Amino acid sequence: MGVDISDLVEARKVALADLSGRSIAIDAFNTLYQFLSMIRQPDGTPLMDRDGRVTSHLSGLFYRSAALLELGIKPVYVFDGKPPELKRKTIEERRAAKEEAEREWKKALVEGDLKRALSKASRTAKLDSDMIEESLSLLDALGIPWIRAPSEGEAQMSHMVRKGDVWAGASQDFDAILFGAPNLVRNLTLAGKRRLPSGKTVDVSPEVIELADVLSRLEVSREQLVDMAILMGTDFNDGVRGIGPKKAYALIKRLGSLEDVRAEGKVLVPDEFEEVRRIFLEPEVTDVYSLEWDMVDHEGVRKVMCDKHSFSVDRIDAVLAKVLAKSDASAQRSLDSWS
DNA sequence: CTTCATAA
């Protein structure tokens, strides 16, 4: 979820190939949830290994990561740590929504309504600690670095972009903008198309959102953008009833800050606004990490994907062959540059 | 989601 400021920002469409040579910190939870909700059979059943364990997240993580490497894009996955206390309510609401979706999925199946079944199933995605561990093993085997954030993954990712250790953060959520990431990539997907719940396909291409561009267009500071988000509602507070992006923008433009909005007395500013501000402006992050992209451990990938999780050896090998060809080529280029 | 096979 996160904050929906899509109406307030402009994104620049890019081709995946334009991102070649860049390092990108990817919001791991956001990405894995995407895979878990989308990679399903027509009745909503996720992919599973021979032991009945869900493998949709591994399928997505493997094919996408391999393709990024092949394109010369250097991914680092950033996992969430302990959520801020203020997120508790959001987490509980999501859990309840998943249970409800689970019931509706089963109901739709009984009624034989496959379209509705798939749509409901996609909202039941759950990421457990085993799935996270499996994902980390796969990334290790692929030679892709990962980081466990002390708290919010998006905060950690944004911190790394701010420091210049990576070029951009990647997530479907806009929160990285509020956390101060200078560059955010959305729709970091391979296929240029996405199937909607309706069954229709729409073109989607990666897009870049620049924090500086957002702020200069709106003529606000990041602090003011965060204040707008608090009025609209974030993962850490309920928004003010009746206030969306337009009204939040108008209010902050006219009055300047939440203190001033409160002083005017017309809008009931959320009580916890100062704490939510601190989450976005002074988040808990770490500088203890190393970004190293290693050689792909072919045998290791096979172990995780094929031995443990029933993926086809042929398919895995075919993808790895392309990645290895690419890394051999770059190794050759760097050797050439010495001569 | 990405890949694969098949059709236009």
Next chain:
DNA sequence: TTATGAAGG
């Protein structure tokens, strides 16, 4: 070559 649908685990 591009579009579409089924399969993948």
